[in-house]
Amino acid sequence: MSFASLGMLFSFLLIFLVFSIVVSLITVFSNYYGFKAVVYQSHLELSMGLIKRQEIRVPIEKIQSLEFRTNPLRQWLGYSTAYIYQAQSDANKASKVSIPACKKEHIKILQETAFKDSVVDATIDIPCNGFSYMRLASYIMLATLIPTLVPLAYFGDYNWVVPMLIPAVLIVFWSYMYGSNSGIVTDKDFIGFKKGWLFKSFSISPVFKAQAVEKWDSIFIRRREEMHVKFHTASGSNGLRYFKKDAVNHLLNYINNTVIKSNRNWM
Incomplete structure (x- = not known):
């Protein structure tokens, strides 16, 4: 591949990136114009929108989990986007509501409103294995690249080798960083x-609202004594991969005991 072709490719990617950012900014401004949130005793009322004005009423008892997402720009500004997940039903398909530009004080208020309590420091911290994420990405990249690179090498066409290897290496590195910065944290409630490295998310749910906790493995990770975990609530499921087996068993026992002892309603 010539330098001219690389320059054209880079220019196209740059134009596409700028266009995507502009469209995203316009969409966000239109959707969240005039945003207002009011907390009542039994529900949270949200109103927003420029072209299409929306008014959303979220019953507090139906809130199953909260999620906070951020990216490098939002982190620099000190903001996160909050997502409220309600119990799903046939009558209410839109079970996710978003709140933009939440600062730390807003996050604390939202947690106390949704769960009647604030989140304390974690007493159990179970990290994912970043090397297992990297290993999986490496296998996928090899399975994808080898059938392509072998014919190119056979015909002596090496111009595409470097442009194909660079994204593969970046994907493998990104997978390692994603796994190394992901994990499960719990306290007593x-x-x-x-999840994530540069584009981070943190979701939280009361333990007593668990409807099921799933663990599973495969023949490929059983030898390493690793397992995957999925936490099910009325709003959906949330999970991560590549935890130590002993830590997973301890976590499941802890969750089951907490749910059994709790006399609170999950909805």
Whole structure:
């Protein structure tokens, strides 16, 4: 591949990135114009929108989990986007509501409103295995690249080798960083899933609202004594991969005991 072709490709990607950012900004401004949130005793009332004005009423008792997402720009500004997940039903398909530009004080208020309590420091921290994420990405990249690179090498066409290898290496590195910065944290009342590296998310739910906790493995990770975990609530499921087996068993026993002892209603 010539430098001219690489320059054209880079220019196209740059134009596409700028266009995507502009469209995203316009969409966000239109959707969240005039945003207002009011907390009542039994529900949370939200209103927003420029072209299409929306008014959403969220019963507090139906809130199953909260999620906070951020990216490098939002982190620099000190903001997160909050997502409220309600119990799903046939009558209410739109079970996710978003709140933009939440600062730390807003996050604390939202947690106390939804769960009648604030989240304390984690007493159990179970990290994912970043090397297992990297290993999976490496296998996928090899399975994808080998059938392509072998014919190119056979015909002596090496111009595409470097442009194909660079994204593969970046994907493998990104997978390792994603796994290394992901994990499960819990305290006596809550369970949280932290995910991501640059584009981070943190979701939290009261332990007593668990409807099921799933663990599973495969023949490929059984030898390493690793397992995957999925936490089910009335709003959906949340999970992560590549935890130590002993830590998973301890976590499941802890959640089951907490749910059995709790006399609170999940909805």
